Amino acid sequence: MVVDGSRLVRRLISDVLREEVPGVEVVACGGLAEARAALDAAPVDLATTALVLPDGDGQQLARAVRESAGQQYVPVIVVSGDAQAHLESRRFTEDVTDYFDKAEGHRALAAFVRGYVVPQPIPGAHVLYVEDSRTVALATQRMxxxxxxxxxxxxxxxxxIDWLRARREAEDGPGADLLLTDVYLKGELSGRDLLQTVRRELGYGKRRLPVLVMTGDDNRVNQMALLRDGANDLVLKPIDERLLVTKALFQLRLARLGLQQGPGAGGRRPGSVAP
Incomplete structure:
Protein backbone atom coordinates (compact mmCIF):
# COMPACT_ATOMS: atom_id res chain seq x y z
CA MET A 1 0.00 0.00 0.00
CA VAL A 2 1.27 3.46 -0.99
CA VAL A 3 -0.51 6.37 0.72
CA ASP A 4 0.26 9.95 -0.31
CA GLY A 5 -1.87 13.02 -1.05
CA SER A 6 0.11 13.73 -4.22
CA ARG A 7 -0.99 11.76 -7.27
CA LEU A 8 2.44 12.32 -8.82
CA VAL A 9 4.26 10.94 -5.77
CA ARG A 10 1.93 7.93 -5.61
CA ARG A 11 2.58 7.19 -9.27
CA LEU A 12 6.35 7.63 -8.94
CA ILE A 13 6.61 5.33 -5.92
CA SER A 14 4.21 2.78 -7.43
CA ASP A 15 6.05 2.70 -10.76
CA VAL A 16 9.44 2.24 -9.13
CA LEU A 17 8.15 -0.51 -6.86
CA ARG A 18 6.57 -2.39 -9.78
CA GLU A 19 9.85 -2.14 -11.66
CA GLU A 20 12.15 -3.02 -8.78
CA VAL A 21 10.08 -5.60 -6.88
CA PRO A 22 8.86 -8.25 -9.36
CA GLY A 23 5.32 -9.48 -8.79
CA VAL A 24 4.39 -6.73 -6.34
CA GLU A 25 0.76 -5.58 -6.23
CA VAL A 26 0.48 -1.89 -5.34
CA VAL A 27 -2.64 -0.35 -3.77
CA ALA A 28 -2.33 3.45 -4.11
CA CYS A 29 -4.44 5.65 -1.82
CA GLY A 30 -4.76 9.42 -1.68
CA GLY A 31 -5.57 9.75 1.99
CA LEU A 32 -6.48 8.17 5.30
CA ALA A 33 -10.14 7.43 4.49
CA GLU A 34 -9.26 5.75 1.20
CA ALA A 35 -6.54 3.70 2.91
CA ARG A 36 -8.93 2.56 5.65
CA ALA A 37 -11.43 1.41 3.02
CA ALA A 38 -8.66 -0.53 1.24
CA LEU A 39 -7.60 -2.16 4.52
CA ASP A 40 -11.20 -3.22 5.14
CA ALA A 41 -11.29 -4.79 1.68
CA ALA A 42 -8.06 -6.81 1.84
CA PRO A 43 -4.91 -7.22 3.95
CA VAL A 44 -1.59 -5.71 2.90
CA ASP A 45 1.97 -6.92 3.47
CA LEU A 46 3.64 -3.50 3.71
CA ALA A 47 2.54 0.15 3.76
CA THR A 48 4.34 3.37 2.91
CA THR A 49 2.77 6.67 3.85
CA ALA A 50 3.48 10.37 3.71
CA LEU A 51 3.82 12.09 7.07
CA VAL A 52 1.08 14.58 6.18
CA LEU A 53 -2.10 13.41 4.45
CA PRO A 54 -5.07 15.49 3.22
CA ASP A 55 -7.35 14.04 5.92
CA GLY A 56 -4.90 13.02 8.62
CA ASP A 57 -1.28 11.99 9.02
CA GLY A 58 1.00 9.01 8.55
CA GLN A 59 0.94 8.02 12.19
CA GLN A 60 -2.87 7.72 12.05
CA LEU A 61 -2.42 5.51 8.99
CA ALA A 62 0.05 3.36 10.93
CA ARG A 63 -2.49 2.98 13.75
CA ALA A 64 -5.20 2.06 11.20
CA VAL A 65 -2.98 -0.71 9.81
CA ARG A 66 -2.34 -2.05 13.32
CA GLU A 67 -6.06 -2.01 14.18
CA SER A 68 -7.40 -3.41 10.92
CA ALA A 69 -9.21 -6.69 11.46
CA GLY A 70 -7.31 -9.82 10.56
CA GLN A 71 -4.04 -8.00 9.90
CA GLN A 72 -0.80 -9.70 10.72
CA TYR A 73 2.04 -7.42 11.76
CA VAL A 74 3.14 -5.49 8.68
CA PRO A 75 5.90 -2.89 8.28
CA VAL A 76 4.66 0.71 8.05
CA ILE A 77 7.24 3.07 6.56
CA VAL A 78 6.85 6.84 6.69
CA VAL A 79 8.20 8.50 3.53
CA SER A 80 8.80 12.21 4.10
CA GLY A 81 11.24 15.05 3.69
CA ASP A 82 10.65 15.81 7.39
CA ALA A 83 11.37 12.28 8.55
CA GLN A 84 14.85 13.11 9.89
CA ALA A 85 13.47 15.88 12.12
CA HIS A 86 10.77 13.55 13.44
CA LEU A 87 13.37 10.87 14.07
CA GLU A 88 15.73 13.15 15.98
CA SER A 89 12.90 14.54 18.12
CA ARG A 90 11.57 10.97 18.63
CA ARG A 91 8.05 11.99 17.53
CA PHE A 92 7.33 8.70 15.76
CA THR A 93 4.95 6.38 17.60
CA GLU A 94 5.56 2.66 18.08
CA ASP A 95 3.04 2.00 15.28
CA VAL A 96 5.61 3.24 12.75
CA THR A 97 8.07 0.49 11.88
CA ASP A 98 10.57 2.60 10.00
CA TYR A 99 11.02 5.79 8.03
CA PHE A 100 12.64 6.88 4.82
CA ASP A 101 13.92 10.36 3.98
CA LYS A 102 12.83 11.52 0.52
CA ALA A 103 16.27 13.05 -0.02
CA GLU A 104 17.59 9.55 -0.71
CA GLY A 105 15.52 9.27 -3.90
CA HIS A 106 12.98 6.81 -5.23
CA ARG A 107 15.51 4.18 -6.30
CA ALA A 108 16.85 4.00 -2.77
CA LEU A 109 13.26 3.75 -1.52
CA ALA A 110 12.66 0.78 -3.81
CA ALA A 111 15.79 -0.90 -2.43
CA PHE A 112 14.64 -0.14 1.10
CA VAL A 113 11.18 -1.64 0.56
CA ARG A 114 12.67 -4.61 -1.27
CA GLY A 115 14.79 -5.23 1.82
CA TYR A 116 11.58 -5.80 3.79
CA VAL A 117 9.93 -7.95 1.12
CA VAL A 118 12.87 -10.03 -0.11
CA PRO A 119 16.16 -9.16 1.66
CA GLN A 120 19.10 -9.60 -0.71
CA PRO A 121 22.59 -10.32 0.67
CA ILE A 122 25.50 -8.04 -0.20
CA PRO A 123 28.52 -10.18 -1.11
CA GLY A 124 31.58 -9.39 0.99
CA ALA A 125 29.77 -7.05 3.43
CA HIS A 126 31.79 -6.85 6.66
CA VAL A 127 30.24 -5.83 9.99
CA LEU A 128 32.24 -4.79 13.06
CA TYR A 129 29.95 -5.81 15.92
CA VAL A 130 30.39 -4.66 19.53
CA GLU A 131 28.50 -6.53 22.26
CA ASP A 132 29.62 -7.73 25.69
CA SER A 133 26.88 -10.30 26.28
CA ARG A 134 27.95 -13.70 24.95
CA THR A 135 24.36 -14.91 24.54
CA VAL A 136 23.20 -11.81 22.67
CA ALA A 137 26.35 -11.75 20.55
CA LEU A 138 25.94 -15.35 19.42
CA ALA A 139 22.30 -14.82 18.45
CA THR A 140 22.96 -11.57 16.60
CA GLN A 141 25.98 -12.92 14.74
CA ARG A 142 23.87 -15.86 13.63
CA MET A 143 21.24 -13.44 12.28
CA ILE A 161 38.50 1.57 18.78
CA ASP A 162 41.89 -0.19 18.83
CA TRP A 163 40.73 -2.35 15.89
CA LEU A 164 39.65 0.72 13.90
CA ARG A 165 42.77 2.75 14.76
CA ALA A 166 45.06 -0.10 13.67
CA ARG A 167 43.42 -0.23 10.24
CA ARG A 168 43.46 3.53 9.89
CA GLU A 169 47.19 3.60 10.65
CA ALA A 170 47.71 0.84 8.08
CA GLU A 171 45.85 3.08 5.61
CA ASP A 172 43.21 0.49 4.84
CA GLY A 173 40.57 1.94 7.18
CA PRO A 174 37.91 1.72 8.26
CA GLY A 175 38.31 -2.04 7.71
CA ALA A 176 34.58 -2.73 7.99
CA ASP A 177 31.55 -1.68 5.96
CA LEU A 178 29.25 -1.19 8.96
CA LEU A 179 29.62 -0.72 12.72
CA LEU A 180 26.90 -2.28 14.89
CA THR A 181 27.20 -1.54 18.59
CA ASP A 182 25.21 -1.77 21.79
CA VAL A 183 24.97 1.45 23.82
CA TYR A 184 25.81 -0.06 27.20
CA LEU A 185 29.10 -1.94 27.32
CA LYS A 186 31.41 -3.17 30.05
CA GLY A 187 34.47 -1.01 30.45
CA GLU A 188 35.01 2.72 30.77
CA LEU A 189 33.67 3.58 27.32
CA SER A 190 30.10 3.20 26.09
CA GLY A 191 28.69 2.69 22.62
CA ARG A 192 28.10 6.43 22.47
CA ASP A 193 31.79 7.06 23.22
CA LEU A 194 32.64 4.68 20.39
CA LEU A 195 30.28 6.53 18.06
CA GLN A 196 31.83 9.89 18.93
CA THR A 197 35.34 8.51 18.34
CA VAL A 198 34.34 7.21 14.91
CA ARG A 199 32.80 10.51 13.85
CA ARG A 200 35.21 12.99 15.48
CA GLU A 201 38.66 11.46 16.02
CA LEU A 202 38.67 9.01 13.11
CA GLY A 203 36.61 11.31 10.89
CA TYR A 204 34.48 8.64 9.23
CA GLY A 205 31.22 10.04 7.88
CA LYS A 206 27.86 8.31 7.78
CA ARG A 207 28.51 6.67 4.44
CA ARG A 208 32.18 5.93 4.93
CA LEU A 209 31.32 3.92 8.06
CA PRO A 210 27.59 3.64 8.82
CA VAL A 211 26.84 3.10 12.50
CA LEU A 212 23.77 1.27 13.81
CA VAL A 213 23.26 1.58 17.57
CA MET A 214 21.25 -1.02 19.49
CA THR A 215 19.54 0.26 22.61
CA GLY A 216 16.92 -0.79 25.10
CA ASP A 217 16.75 2.77 26.44
CA ASP A 218 13.35 4.30 25.65
CA ASN A 219 14.42 7.72 26.92
CA ARG A 220 13.71 10.13 24.05
CA VAL A 221 16.48 12.57 25.04
CA ASN A 222 19.11 9.81 25.08
CA GLN A 223 17.95 8.52 21.70
CA MET A 224 18.09 12.03 20.22
CA ALA A 225 21.66 12.44 21.51
CA LEU A 226 22.81 9.27 19.73
CA LEU A 227 21.34 10.43 16.42
CA ARG A 228 22.86 13.90 16.76
CA ASP A 229 26.24 12.34 17.56
CA GLY A 230 26.14 10.68 14.16
CA ALA A 231 24.32 7.36 14.44
CA ASN A 232 22.81 6.45 11.10
CA ASP A 233 19.96 4.69 12.83
CA LEU A 234 18.82 3.05 16.06
CA VAL A 235 17.68 -0.53 16.55
CA LEU A 236 15.47 -0.86 19.60
CA LYS A 237 15.60 -3.93 21.81
CA PRO A 238 14.32 -6.61 21.91
CA ILE A 239 15.91 -7.14 18.50
CA ASP A 240 13.63 -8.16 15.63
CA GLU A 241 15.71 -10.08 13.10
CA ARG A 242 13.95 -8.77 9.98
CA LEU A 243 14.19 -5.17 11.16
CA LEU A 244 17.88 -5.46 12.10
CA VAL A 245 18.84 -7.15 8.84
CA THR A 246 16.80 -4.70 6.74
CA LYS A 247 18.43 -1.71 8.41
CA ALA A 248 21.92 -3.19 8.11
CA LEU A 249 21.56 -4.12 4.43
CA PHE A 250 20.06 -0.75 3.58
CA GLN A 251 22.90 1.19 5.22
CA LEU A 252 25.40 -1.05 3.41
CA ARG A 253 23.74 -0.35 0.06
CA LEU A 254 23.76 3.41 0.69
CA ALA A 255 27.40 3.31 1.77
CA ARG A 256 28.45 1.44 -1.37
CA LEU A 257 26.49 3.83 -3.56
CA GLY A 258 28.18 6.78 -1.85
CA LEU A 259 31.66 5.34 -2.35
CA GLN A 260 30.93 4.67 -6.03
CA GLN A 261 29.94 8.31 -6.47
CA GLY A 262 33.31 9.57 -5.30
CA PRO A 263 35.26 10.79 -2.29
CA GLY A 264 32.79 13.54 -1.47
CA ALA A 265 30.18 10.94 -0.60
CA GLY A 266 32.06 9.89 2.52
CA GLY A 267 30.65 12.77 4.56
CA ARG A 268 27.22 13.44 5.95
CA ARG A 269 24.43 11.88 3.91
CA PRO A 270 21.20 13.79 3.26
CA GLY A 271 19.20 11.83 5.78
CA SER A 272 19.32 8.81 7.95
CA VAL A 273 17.24 5.75 7.82
CA ALA A 274 13.60 4.61 12.07
CA PRO A 275 12.76 4.82 15.41
Missing part, protein backbone atom coordinates in the same frame (compact mmCIF):
# COMPACT_ATOMS: atom_id res chain seq x y z
CA UNK A 144 23.80 -11.40 10.34
CA UNK A 145 25.75 -14.37 8.98
CA UNK A 146 22.58 -16.11 7.83
CA UNK A 147 22.11 -13.14 5.48
CA UNK A 148 25.60 -13.36 4.03
CA UNK A 149 27.42 -10.83 6.20
CA UNK A 150 30.93 -11.36 7.54
CA UNK A 151 31.14 -10.42 11.23
CA UNK A 152 34.06 -9.35 13.41
CA UNK A 153 32.96 -9.37 17.05
CA UNK A 154 34.55 -7.32 19.82
CA UNK A 155 33.35 -7.16 23.42
CA UNK A 156 34.14 -3.54 24.31
CA UNK A 157 34.30 -0.04 22.85
CA UNK A 158 38.00 0.09 23.70
CA UNK A 159 38.69 -3.07 21.69
CA UNK A 160 36.68 -1.78 18.74
Missing amino acids: LRSHGMEVTHTTSAEEA
Whole structure:
Protein backbone atom coordinates (compact mmCIF):
# COMPACT_ATOMS: atom_id res chain seq x y z
CA MET A 1 0.00 0.00 0.00
CA VAL A 2 1.27 3.46 -0.99
CA VAL A 3 -0.51 6.37 0.72
CA ASP A 4 0.26 9.95 -0.31
CA GLY A 5 -1.87 13.02 -1.05
CA SER A 6 0.11 13.73 -4.22
CA ARG A 7 -0.99 11.76 -7.27
CA LEU A 8 2.44 12.32 -8.82
CA VAL A 9 4.26 10.94 -5.77
CA ARG A 10 1.93 7.93 -5.61
CA ARG A 11 2.58 7.19 -9.27
CA LEU A 12 6.35 7.63 -8.94
CA ILE A 13 6.61 5.33 -5.92
CA SER A 14 4.21 2.78 -7.43
CA ASP A 15 6.05 2.70 -10.76
CA VAL A 16 9.44 2.24 -9.13
CA LEU A 17 8.15 -0.51 -6.86
CA ARG A 18 6.57 -2.39 -9.78
CA GLU A 19 9.85 -2.14 -11.66
CA GLU A 20 12.15 -3.02 -8.78
CA VAL A 21 10.08 -5.60 -6.88
CA PRO A 22 8.86 -8.25 -9.36
CA GLY A 23 5.32 -9.48 -8.79
CA VAL A 24 4.39 -6.73 -6.34
CA GLU A 25 0.76 -5.58 -6.23
CA VAL A 26 0.48 -1.89 -5.34
CA VAL A 27 -2.64 -0.35 -3.77
CA ALA A 28 -2.33 3.45 -4.11
CA CYS A 29 -4.44 5.65 -1.82
CA GLY A 30 -4.76 9.42 -1.68
CA GLY A 31 -5.57 9.75 1.99
CA LEU A 32 -6.48 8.17 5.30
CA ALA A 33 -10.14 7.43 4.49
CA GLU A 34 -9.26 5.75 1.20
CA ALA A 35 -6.54 3.70 2.91
CA ARG A 36 -8.93 2.56 5.65
CA ALA A 37 -11.43 1.41 3.02
CA ALA A 38 -8.66 -0.53 1.24
CA LEU A 39 -7.60 -2.16 4.52
CA ASP A 40 -11.20 -3.22 5.14
CA ALA A 41 -11.29 -4.79 1.68
CA ALA A 42 -8.06 -6.81 1.84
CA PRO A 43 -4.91 -7.22 3.95
CA VAL A 44 -1.59 -5.71 2.90
CA ASP A 45 1.97 -6.92 3.47
CA LEU A 46 3.64 -3.50 3.71
CA ALA A 47 2.54 0.15 3.76
CA THR A 48 4.34 3.37 2.91
CA THR A 49 2.77 6.67 3.85
CA ALA A 50 3.48 10.37 3.71
CA LEU A 51 3.82 12.09 7.07
CA VAL A 52 1.08 14.58 6.18
CA LEU A 53 -2.10 13.41 4.45
CA PRO A 54 -5.07 15.49 3.22
CA ASP A 55 -7.35 14.04 5.92
CA GLY A 56 -4.90 13.02 8.62
CA ASP A 57 -1.28 11.99 9.02
CA GLY A 58 1.00 9.01 8.55
CA GLN A 59 0.94 8.02 12.19
CA GLN A 60 -2.87 7.72 12.05
CA LEU A 61 -2.42 5.51 8.99
CA ALA A 62 0.05 3.36 10.93
CA ARG A 63 -2.49 2.98 13.75
CA ALA A 64 -5.20 2.06 11.20
CA VAL A 65 -2.98 -0.71 9.81
CA ARG A 66 -2.34 -2.05 13.32
CA GLU A 67 -6.06 -2.01 14.18
CA SER A 68 -7.40 -3.41 10.92
CA ALA A 69 -9.21 -6.69 11.46
CA GLY A 70 -7.31 -9.82 10.56
CA GLN A 71 -4.04 -8.00 9.90
CA GLN A 72 -0.80 -9.70 10.72
CA TYR A 73 2.04 -7.42 11.76
CA VAL A 74 3.14 -5.49 8.68
CA PRO A 75 5.90 -2.89 8.28
CA VAL A 76 4.66 0.71 8.05
CA ILE A 77 7.24 3.07 6.56
CA VAL A 78 6.85 6.84 6.69
CA VAL A 79 8.20 8.50 3.53
CA SER A 80 8.80 12.21 4.10
CA GLY A 81 11.24 15.05 3.69
CA ASP A 82 10.65 15.81 7.39
CA ALA A 83 11.37 12.28 8.55
CA GLN A 84 14.85 13.11 9.89
CA ALA A 85 13.47 15.88 12.12
CA HIS A 86 10.77 13.55 13.44
CA LEU A 87 13.37 10.87 14.07
CA GLU A 88 15.73 13.15 15.98
CA SER A 89 12.90 14.54 18.12
CA ARG A 90 11.57 10.97 18.63
CA ARG A 91 8.05 11.99 17.53
CA PHE A 92 7.33 8.70 15.76
CA THR A 93 4.95 6.38 17.60
CA GLU A 94 5.56 2.66 18.08
CA ASP A 95 3.04 2.00 15.28
CA VAL A 96 5.61 3.24 12.75
CA THR A 97 8.07 0.49 11.88
CA ASP A 98 10.57 2.60 10.00
CA TYR A 99 11.02 5.79 8.03
CA PHE A 100 12.64 6.88 4.82
CA ASP A 101 13.92 10.36 3.98
CA LYS A 102 12.83 11.52 0.52
CA ALA A 103 16.27 13.05 -0.02
CA GLU A 104 17.59 9.55 -0.71
CA GLY A 105 15.52 9.27 -3.90
CA HIS A 106 12.98 6.81 -5.23
CA ARG A 107 15.51 4.18 -6.30
CA ALA A 108 16.85 4.00 -2.77
CA LEU A 109 13.26 3.75 -1.52
CA ALA A 110 12.66 0.78 -3.81
CA ALA A 111 15.79 -0.90 -2.43
CA PHE A 112 14.64 -0.14 1.10
CA VAL A 113 11.18 -1.64 0.56
CA ARG A 114 12.67 -4.61 -1.27
CA GLY A 115 14.79 -5.23 1.82
CA TYR A 116 11.58 -5.80 3.79
CA VAL A 117 9.93 -7.95 1.12
CA VAL A 118 12.87 -10.03 -0.11
CA PRO A 119 16.16 -9.16 1.66
CA GLN A 120 19.10 -9.60 -0.71
CA PRO A 121 22.59 -10.32 0.67
CA ILE A 122 25.50 -8.04 -0.20
CA PRO A 123 28.52 -10.18 -1.11
CA GLY A 124 31.58 -9.39 0.99
CA ALA A 125 29.77 -7.05 3.43
CA HIS A 126 31.79 -6.85 6.66
CA VAL A 127 30.24 -5.83 9.99
CA LEU A 128 32.24 -4.79 13.06
CA TYR A 129 29.95 -5.81 15.92
CA VAL A 130 30.39 -4.66 19.53
CA GLU A 131 28.50 -6.53 22.26
CA ASP A 132 29.62 -7.73 25.69
CA SER A 133 26.88 -10.30 26.28
CA ARG A 134 27.95 -13.70 24.95
CA THR A 135 24.36 -14.91 24.54
CA VAL A 136 23.20 -11.81 22.67
CA ALA A 137 26.35 -11.75 20.55
CA LEU A 138 25.94 -15.35 19.42
CA ALA A 139 22.30 -14.82 18.45
CA THR A 140 22.96 -11.57 16.60
CA GLN A 141 25.98 -12.92 14.74
CA ARG A 142 23.87 -15.86 13.63
CA MET A 143 21.24 -13.44 12.28
CA LEU A 144 23.80 -11.40 10.34
CA ARG A 145 25.75 -14.37 8.98
CA SER A 146 22.58 -16.11 7.83
CA HIS A 147 22.11 -13.14 5.48
CA GLY A 148 25.60 -13.36 4.03
CA MET A 149 27.42 -10.83 6.20
CA GLU A 150 30.93 -11.36 7.54
CA VAL A 151 31.14 -10.42 11.23
CA THR A 152 34.06 -9.35 13.41
CA HIS A 153 32.96 -9.37 17.05
CA THR A 154 34.55 -7.32 19.82
CA THR A 155 33.35 -7.16 23.42
CA SER A 156 34.14 -3.54 24.31
CA ALA A 157 34.30 -0.04 22.85
CA GLU A 158 38.00 0.09 23.70
CA GLU A 159 38.69 -3.07 21.69
CA ALA A 160 36.68 -1.78 18.74
CA ILE A 161 38.50 1.57 18.78
CA ASP A 162 41.89 -0.19 18.83
CA TRP A 163 40.73 -2.35 15.89
CA LEU A 164 39.65 0.72 13.90
CA ARG A 165 42.77 2.75 14.76
CA ALA A 166 45.06 -0.10 13.67
CA ARG A 167 43.42 -0.23 10.24
CA ARG A 168 43.46 3.53 9.89
CA GLU A 169 47.19 3.60 10.65
CA ALA A 170 47.71 0.84 8.08
CA GLU A 171 45.85 3.08 5.61
CA ASP A 172 43.21 0.49 4.84
CA GLY A 173 40.57 1.94 7.18
CA PRO A 174 37.91 1.72 8.26
CA GLY A 175 38.31 -2.04 7.71
CA ALA A 176 34.58 -2.73 7.99
CA ASP A 177 31.55 -1.68 5.96
CA LEU A 178 29.25 -1.19 8.96
CA LEU A 179 29.62 -0.72 12.72
CA LEU A 180 26.90 -2.28 14.89
CA THR A 181 27.20 -1.54 18.59
CA ASP A 182 25.21 -1.77 21.79
CA VAL A 183 24.97 1.45 23.82
CA TYR A 184 25.81 -0.06 27.20
CA LEU A 185 29.10 -1.94 27.32
CA LYS A 186 31.41 -3.17 30.05
CA GLY A 187 34.47 -1.01 30.45
CA GLU A 188 35.01 2.72 30.77
CA LEU A 189 33.67 3.58 27.32
CA SER A 190 30.10 3.20 26.09
CA GLY A 191 28.69 2.69 22.62
CA ARG A 192 28.10 6.43 22.47
CA ASP A 193 31.79 7.06 23.22
CA LEU A 194 32.64 4.68 20.39
CA LEU A 195 30.28 6.53 18.06
CA GLN A 196 31.83 9.89 18.93
CA THR A 197 35.34 8.51 18.34
CA VAL A 198 34.34 7.21 14.91
CA ARG A 199 32.80 10.51 13.85
CA ARG A 200 35.21 12.99 15.48
CA GLU A 201 38.66 11.46 16.02
CA LEU A 202 38.67 9.01 13.11
CA GLY A 203 36.61 11.31 10.89
CA TYR A 204 34.48 8.64 9.23
CA GLY A 205 31.22 10.04 7.88
CA LYS A 206 27.86 8.31 7.78
CA ARG A 207 28.51 6.67 4.44
CA ARG A 208 32.18 5.93 4.93
CA LEU A 209 31.32 3.92 8.06
CA PRO A 210 27.59 3.64 8.82
CA VAL A 211 26.84 3.10 12.50
CA LEU A 212 23.77 1.27 13.81
CA VAL A 213 23.26 1.58 17.57
CA MET A 214 21.25 -1.02 19.49
CA THR A 215 19.54 0.26 22.61
CA GLY A 216 16.92 -0.79 25.10
CA ASP A 217 16.75 2.77 26.44
CA ASP A 218 13.35 4.30 25.65
CA ASN A 219 14.42 7.72 26.92
CA ARG A 220 13.71 10.13 24.05
CA VAL A 221 16.48 12.57 25.04
CA ASN A 222 19.11 9.81 25.08
CA GLN A 223 17.95 8.52 21.70
CA MET A 224 18.09 12.03 20.22
CA ALA A 225 21.66 12.44 21.51
CA LEU A 226 22.81 9.27 19.73
CA LEU A 227 21.34 10.43 16.42
CA ARG A 228 22.86 13.90 16.76
CA ASP A 229 26.24 12.34 17.56
CA GLY A 230 26.14 10.68 14.16
CA ALA A 231 24.32 7.36 14.44
CA ASN A 232 22.81 6.45 11.10
CA ASP A 233 19.96 4.69 12.83
CA LEU A 234 18.82 3.05 16.06
CA VAL A 235 17.68 -0.53 16.55
CA LEU A 236 15.47 -0.86 19.60
CA LYS A 237 15.60 -3.93 21.81
CA PRO A 238 14.32 -6.61 21.91
CA ILE A 239 15.91 -7.14 18.50
CA ASP A 240 13.63 -8.16 15.63
CA GLU A 241 15.71 -10.08 13.10
CA ARG A 242 13.95 -8.77 9.98
CA LEU A 243 14.19 -5.17 11.16
CA LEU A 244 17.88 -5.46 12.10
CA VAL A 245 18.84 -7.15 8.84
CA THR A 246 16.80 -4.70 6.74
CA LYS A 247 18.43 -1.71 8.41
CA ALA A 248 21.92 -3.19 8.11
CA LEU A 249 21.56 -4.12 4.43
CA PHE A 250 20.06 -0.75 3.58
CA GLN A 251 22.90 1.19 5.22
CA LEU A 252 25.40 -1.05 3.41
CA ARG A 253 23.74 -0.35 0.06
CA LEU A 254 23.76 3.41 0.69
CA ALA A 255 27.40 3.31 1.77
CA ARG A 256 28.45 1.44 -1.37
CA LEU A 257 26.49 3.83 -3.56
CA GLY A 258 28.18 6.78 -1.85
CA LEU A 259 31.66 5.34 -2.35
CA GLN A 260 30.93 4.67 -6.03
CA GLN A 261 29.94 8.31 -6.47
CA GLY A 262 33.31 9.57 -5.30
CA PRO A 263 35.26 10.79 -2.29
CA GLY A 264 32.79 13.54 -1.47
CA ALA A 265 30.18 10.94 -0.60
CA GLY A 266 32.06 9.89 2.52
CA GLY A 267 30.65 12.77 4.56
CA ARG A 268 27.22 13.44 5.95
CA ARG A 269 24.43 11.88 3.91
CA PRO A 270 21.20 13.79 3.26
CA GLY A 271 19.20 11.83 5.78
CA SER A 272 19.32 8.81 7.95
CA VAL A 273 17.24 5.75 7.82
CA ALA A 274 13.60 4.61 12.07
CA PRO A 275 12.76 4.82 15.41
